[in-house]
Amino acid sequence: MLTGVIIMLTERQLIILQVIIDDFIDSARPVGSRALSKKANLPYSAATIRNEMADLEELGFLEKTHTSSGRVPSEKGYRYYVDHLIGPSTNPNEIRILEDIIQDGFFEFEQIVQMSAEVLSELTNYTSIILGPEMFETTLKQIQILPLSDHSAVAILVTNTGHVEHRSFTIPEKINSSDLEKMVNIMNERLKGVPIIKLQEVLHTEIALLMRMYIDDFEKSFDYLKAFIVTDNPVKLYIGGKSNILMQPEFNDVDKIRSFFTMMEKENELANILKNSKNGIEVTIGNENEVDAIKDLSLITASYHMAGDHMGTIALLGPTRMEYKKVISLMKGLSNEMTDAMYMWYRNDD
Amino acid sequence: MLTGVIIMLTERQLIILQVIIDDFIDSARPVGSRALSKKANLPYSAATIRNEMADLEELGFLEKTHTSSGRVPSEKGYRYYVDHLIGPSTNPNEIRILEDIIQDGFFEFEQIVQMSAEVLSELTNYTSIILGPEMFETTLKQIQILPLSDHSAVAILVTNTGHVEHRSFTIPEKINSSDLEKMVNIMNERLKGVPIIKLQEVLHTEIALLMRMYIDDFEKSFDYLKAFIVTDNPVKLYIGGKSNILMQPEFNDVDKIRSFFTMMEKENELANILKNSKNGIEVTIGNENEVDAIKDLSLITASYHMAGDHMGTIALLGPTRMEYKKVISLMKGLSNEMTDAMYMWYRNDD
DNA sequence: ATTAGCACTCAGGAGTTAAGAGTGCTAACA
DNA sequence: TGTTAGCACTCTTAACTCCTGAGTGCTAAT
Structure with missing residues (x-):
């Protein structure tokens, strides 16, 4: 956000700019010279301040909402304020x-x-x-499937950060519940500690093969769980x-x-x-x-x-x-x- | 919402009232007699409709926003509309x-x-x-505590409806992790199938005693878990x-x-x-x-x-x-x- | 360099006017 | 007797004018 030219403001201009912005931030109303001249820390007449304001406007730090209104900080003014006029922050x-x-x-x-x-x-x-x-650092801690009834179950996935994701689903007729169990076991064994974002990858390369060996009618069940594990938006x-x-x-x-x-x-x-x-x-x-x-x-x-x-x-x-x-x-x-x-x-x- | 007196409206008044309300619901603008008379299903002149509208206003079903505005349904008008003028609903x-x-x-x-x-x-x-x-019918399915590290764990509570509640916590130094495990075991054994709303009661009457027998430094751990199980607003x-x-x-x-x-x-x-x-x-x-x-x-x-x-x-x-x-x-x-x-x-x- | 003074500008509120939509009533009509 | 046409009247809304107050820019005096 550096401009090529370094703009030099006089001490007084700095103060005036700061006071104007502070005031406007506080009141949301354009600030005029008269009101400013009354402030304790500005021992200048309204006319003087007007002159300075005109300069500040020319430099692009201030704006008017219409010809005879008070001044309002421009975006450039805010920028200068943020960059140079607010002191070091204290932990509030x-x-x-x-x-x-x-x-x-x-x-x-x-x-x-x-x-x-x-x-x-x-x-x-x-x-x-x-x-x-x-979730770069987040890894899988555990996958669990808990049957709720003959036809429904809830899957729970826990990460090492304590994040818990869960989803209910109905168990399709075709899927053997002991198959499900086997599958979950394999997953837990192989996926524990795997980063969440790599889950899908590992699932396809390592696990898929393994499962195909052990489980009948594997495809169906697998798709089902995958949808859950490969979680929506990370x-x-x-x-x-x-x-x-x-x-x-x-x-x-x-x-x-x-x-x-x-x-x-x-x-x-x-x-x-x-x-x-x-x-x-x-x-x-x-x-x-x-x-x-x-x-x-x-x-x-x-x-x-x-x-x-x-x-x-x-x-x-x-x-x-x-x-x-x-x-x-x-x-x-x-x-x-x-x-x-x-x-x-x-x-x-x- | 029955008024003592049953108000009889003529067929035409009913139609007019309905059309006015329909129109106003649609347009959000007061509806006038002229516009109404042009509608296909109202073959009456504006003057006739004006007369009817005046009657409907007298009966309290319509209002004017000001003396020379069109009519707007009153709350009583809406009430009548809802009670008598909308046909049976079709599953949309x-x-x-x-x-x-x-x-x-x-x-x-x-x-x-x-x-x-x-x-x-x-x-x-x-x-x-x-x-x-x-949650009258909702019962506890399972409580589980999963350690995440030496000092933290996540507690997961599942109901028979597939609702999952979870909370992370740090394990206080004083609590022995095997004690925690014992505790959870007892809880699972005793609380499974208990309605959620009775959880607190059972926890105090049955479980507390049991635990005191088996577990050292019982009080601390118990308070800890209780806060979690007796869930916020049901x-x-x-x-x-x-x-x-x-x-x-x-x-x-x-x-x-x-x-x-x-x-x-x-x-x-x-x-x-x-x-x-x-x-x-x-x-x-x-x-x-x-x-x-x-x-x-x-x-x-x-x-x-x-x-x-x-x-x-x-x-x-x-x-x-x-x-x-x-x-x-x-x-x-x-x-x-x-x-x-x-x-x-x-x-x-x- | 600062300030007082003055003419000038403009937003916003108050008051005015004109147009348009709508009413209520009366008298004519079927 | 119910319906309709006609007309005077009311009220909102938008546009226009006027006025005031806040604020400016410039000039001349300090």
Whole structure:
């Protein structure tokens, strides 16, 4: 996001820019020179401030909504604000709530992610989106099939991270229940410890052959289980506080609300946006976003890690007029917590 | 909902009332006499229709939004419409989608409920709420504890209906892992087949004693597992298409949208409304609702059964201007499907 | 370099007007 | 006696005008 030319702003311009943005973030109303001149930390007259504002506008940091309105930060202004005007973030207290939950160790990682999404949205009134951990490191712990009745059973699959996937199914007449058992035994023997993402591969190369030898009418049963084991989408999306964003004054228009909600329903698209995010905290403001649907919003992403590898992404979606300072420190804190939580679950594989 | 006096309407009044309501449901705009007189099935002049409309208004079935507007059905009008003017419902084709899913038997009942909620909302553009099956008949099938590492494990609980509940936890230092195993064994032996809702009771009376005999440092471990087994809320609420309702023209106002969403967040309240619903299809229009929050909406509930017992409730929430005919037949169909689905899962207990 | 002063601009609310849709009533009609 | 045509009347809605207040840009004085 570096421009070729380094723009020099005077000390006073910096302060004024900062105050304007802070004020606008807080009030959502264009800020005028008169109001600014009254602020304690700005001992200049309205006229002086007007001049500075005109300069800042010329430089592209500010905009007017119409000729005689107060100034509003431009996207470039926000960008400068985020890059240079917000101090180092301090780990905020709010995060403690999550810290406790995570330390408890009582919840599965997935639940922690879900809660984090909700808490994050609750704290900010923006919409949070969390991309669940990718399953590179996740391995199969156990497959189990439990008959419920003559004709139905439930299959349960557990990973080393404590993730449980289950599905009920009816047992087709043709399938012999002892065959099923044999099959599950073979699978458990051979698939234990295999990474989830390689499951399908191993299933085809190693297991299929083996089974064909031992089991009558193998094909049918195999297809059946395969559908279950080769689980749907490996990465899950958790969305928190879709309706919290209605609190934001920029959503004062029914059409905006509608289009926001329709956008949030396209989970694939969202997932793609997040997948492309880089490591660390990343702030994307308005048109910096490549996806049209959020070109008038800001997106903040932070990733959490495992042994340096990118594992998942936390994101917060809100109006460009976002409380960047607060949000960034929150996200940093949360990303640390998540990384810790990852560690707790993944450290002792067997 | 019977009024003491039986109101007699002429044949023509009936037709006019019906056409007006149909038209308004369709267009969401007050309907005037001129437009009506042009309809093929109304061979009367605008003036005649005006007279009839005036009568219908006097009787309380119609209202005007202002002195010179067309007529709009009153709540009483809708009530009459629902009670007398919509013919017997035919099982609609749309339901087939669900039928297939259910017959497949591939999904757990809970998933079916979830999908039903979504499909129902999709088909109607209203918001669907489904109260999951109460667990009177549900019994415990198996408890399993699977160690993930030295310090963590996942507990899995399966019911006879194929419902799977799971929770990860860290194993406290003090607890001996073989003790855990013993405990689980005892539980499986004694709790298998016990109805979920009686789990806590049996746990205290029978099991506690037994365990104290066999296991060292029993108290700690026991508390731990109990928290898991005595599961949270026994009845779950599934909401589908919260944002579908934004398609309705009556939600053209940001405040209405906000208050709708805040209402939808109070799940307890919703659950209570649904719990009180009687058997069969029930339509509650506007102020007939006892809960303030939905006094300007209509709620349609239908219940599904098991051996005659009420098991759960399907509901649809939308504007009073609702497509009652379509919705009612959909709900009847769905409630039948759900009843069938219940039967499929519950028939072969062991 | 800063500031006071003043003319100018524009959004938004209040008031006005005109068009259109619909009604109620009366009188004519079958 | 039930139905219809006609007409005056009402009320909403959108467009237009007017006015005020907030805010600006520029110039001249400090």
